[in-house]
Amino acid sequence: MGEPEPNPMLMDGPASINAAVAIAGRTQIGHGTSVLESPEVVNLVLERGMVLEMCPTSNQPLGNVSSYQNHRILALDEAGGKVTVNSDDPTGLGLNLTQEMQRLVSDRRLSRDCIARWTCNAFKVAIANEAMRSQFFTN
Template sequence: MSAHVKKAELHCHLEGAVPPALAQAQARKYGVDASGFLCDGAYVWRDFTSFLAAYDAVADLFRTEHDYALLTETYLEELAAAGAVYSELFVSPDHGEAVGLGADGYIAGIGRGIELAKARTGIECRMVVVGLRHRGPERVEWAARYAANCRNPLVTGFNMAGDERMGRLADYARAFDIARAAGLGITVHAGELCGASSVRDALDHIRPSRIGHGVRAIEDPNLVARLAGEGVVLEVCPGSNVALGVFPDFAAHPLRRLHAAGVKVTLNSDDPPFFQTSLQREYAIASEAMGFTEAELDGMTRTAIEAAFVDEATRTALLARL
């Protein structure tokens, strides 16, 4: 899938996008033994739980504003080279707090990287603040309040990630109400590790305009019809889904069936180097393994920009670039 096909990404975790070579360099910088999560230039994990542990270990290698600016600029320049005109990065102020940088310094560093990448390549990028589900409802509400009050024009959305198997979604609804009241776009992880019921819970309790993954909705035809009818956009990550064993292979992946049913779908890389993928590869998978035409792929890029958490002037300018 060549770079002439314009692309847009709505679902990528910044700390999950660290190229292994950059992680190795950061480990050397801070004197960290990376052998537990990095081997022969690739990340090492076995299941979702060990993936989260490896993810956190990599995140711990980024500790200053400069570190985060470097990471952000590196990833966005890679995306732009693959033909991407827009990116949304999932960012976690919890990580900034955990490494002693603080949420404000963390966001400032990422913002600097966004500005540098845009100056060099023209790529637009926004930040979606993520609350971590396994930290509990109070901590997710803290993240929502931070997103609502940080007054950073590049912070335009709110999300919840982490282990989908923990807690009831209804217990986190208040966090999303805080973010929504502040005018932030709303998306939430659901329907990845857990089945169709988690997607239904998201629609009922969170009322998002987008859902991260959402692919397990395919288990309930009525739910698929509801997603199509309500126009909720799915941020689909086929490479991640297969790597984590949500589906055994790309032939079994429901992207084609969801698209045929009229559900709005987009292509995303999630945590690309952890899953041996990239946004470029996701478009190639859709084309070569799932049979999507170039016109259909262009349609997914358009869907992503139409669903992006940006002001209307930016959206119009992005659509004009397709």
């Protein structure tokens, strides 16, 4: 038995994101670096309140961005996207979530406001029941 065929829906930039949101009804997108390539997809993501799970360090070796400095995480946030920061593969890349955040602060000059907003976004969509979630949020 050979290798499984790759799913083109997973690698077709904004068209994949459009299909995931409009057709499959997804509420979160991982590695959605190509969102900004299509104004229509940006609008769809914003209208639906999509969560954009960003893994800046892993996106360069995966070929999703040309360099860490060119990662679109800040542009997605500025466009109004609900960004979260994730570490993707801490074992393979040697970076956990705290280190990923530290790298964003040191290399991309991430502000405390961004850290707070992105962390709140992550807590709001985390797999947790309302009792647990209410321990962190009062509204």
